[in-house]
Amino acid sequence: MATPDNAVTPRAQDYPQWYLDVIKRGDLAENSAVRGCMVIKPHGYAIWEKMQRELDDRFKATGHVNAYFPLFIPLSFLTREEQHAAGFAKECAVVTHHRLKSIDGKVVVDPDSKLEEPLVIRPTSETIIWDTYKNWIQSYRDLPLLINQWCNVVRWEMRTRLFLRTAEFLWQEGHTAHATEAEALEETHRMLGVYADFAENIMAVPVIRGKKTPGERFAGALDTLCIEGMMQDGKALQMGTSHYLGQNFAKSSDVTFLNKDGKREHVYATSWGVSTRLIGALIMTHSDDNGLVLPPKLAPIHVVIIPIFKSDAEKAKVLEEAGKIFAELKAQGLTVKLDDREGIMPGAKYYEWEAKGVPVRIEIGPKDLEKGSLCLVRRFVLEIPGETEQDQRKRKKSFVPRAEALAGIKPLLDTMQRELFERARQFRDKRSRVINTLEEFEKFFKDGGGFAWVHWAGTHEQEDEMAKRFETTVRCIPQADQIPAEAQGPGLCILTGQPSAQRIVMARAY
């Protein structure tokens, strides 16, 4: 039997290629003709829509509302906050003209249409939003102001990679204004909690919550909180950030309010965001050599039904039963796909839907009709060391009486959701190590690496030194409750030997 050469991908050997392959075979996205930009295909976008809904529910539940602000930011707005402007200066797309003109049959930019002030395509919206908030906030009664925006932003990155880093990407950015520092800090932490909850319970990706070192902070922030996940190559991925902005943006846009004592004060700000990068995280955390693996809570299709038949008589019977099962599962609130395409071998359909990450497949043929049973196939099972692919394939498959099968799908999806999280957590823990010396550190990253829990008291420059020597960076300074038992307590910095109050996470990162 002929096997197409894309059947097996080298997950461990060539991770970047494997990653692109999963995206391609999973029909998620492709590079566009536009430099550094990505086309998100319907299946990929459906995942994003599910993420949006889950996140949006959480934003609403914590008192936020959605709004929309302009794509264009006048250059003078962007430069109001000095650090912010400096941080984004090197990656801005700038609009300078507003008209084209035909000269000698060639359409060119009309030099006479030059804008008085260039417009920057938003790399993030703090500046334009705070310029707007100035008019919305007068009194402490106007606070807190809790607004989120779903939009696209542009950052002119030198090198791009589907989902992880593209010149244009989709995201949400929350921008809140508060009367006190305490409230703003509480909001910063609350939204980090929302992200962590979403990552772990919906994406099934375990994350470490912590904060960035000053060098890794968002441009213009006083503090940047983050969640960090570990991908299957041991590299860290920043999956979301929540910034405490203090009064920086309020001051640069002059946003003040009268407090209860009748005194004028600058407001306190936060901003927080996650992007379509999360789809990249999903791929790199769960997928395998057969393609995409999706946590059921984000799968656009929960169940695919593959009818199997030879004769026309069989076809009629099988399709009738398949239609009934389709309707019954749909009535349960599941999203179901009946793949009744003809002229494609059932096996080819199995591979196709597996590559797209559909969690459960139902095969239904004449034998099932006879026996009154269904063939259920899970997209994955937890690995047993040393088992062959054949054995694993057998374990994925079960033949169950019809009624039992239909009632069992929702619980099965819940189980798979749990198992994915558990598997990812065990993988991360296995690739995490408490490390005390540079020799150990070097060896750890030579052998594949992961999360190194080390004591650190270095400067920004010394972080750079570690990056040069080992390609590692400080991923985050974890919250106290995120530190595993064996990593707790004070110690001495791995590089400088200076005392350090707690361990931090160092890793290679995307």
Add this chain to the structure above:
RNA sequence: CGGGACGUAGCGCAGUUUGGUAGCGCGCUUGGUUCGGGACCAAGAGGUCGCGGGUUCAAAUCCCGCCGUCCCGACCA
């Protein structure tokens, strides 16, 4: 912007050294046989060989210029 590689059918590539009818695999179309883990047979459709110039009887192939893409570095949700 510095270093490297590559532009040939929708996708992946061979052909370039040594100039001589534009090829292969996948995919696509039609017909038939198949159909419980990637089917097979037969017949088809699909190309200004990245762009422009030069050498030559003759250029995908040699020469010059340009454009574009990817990889490695600095930047990064």
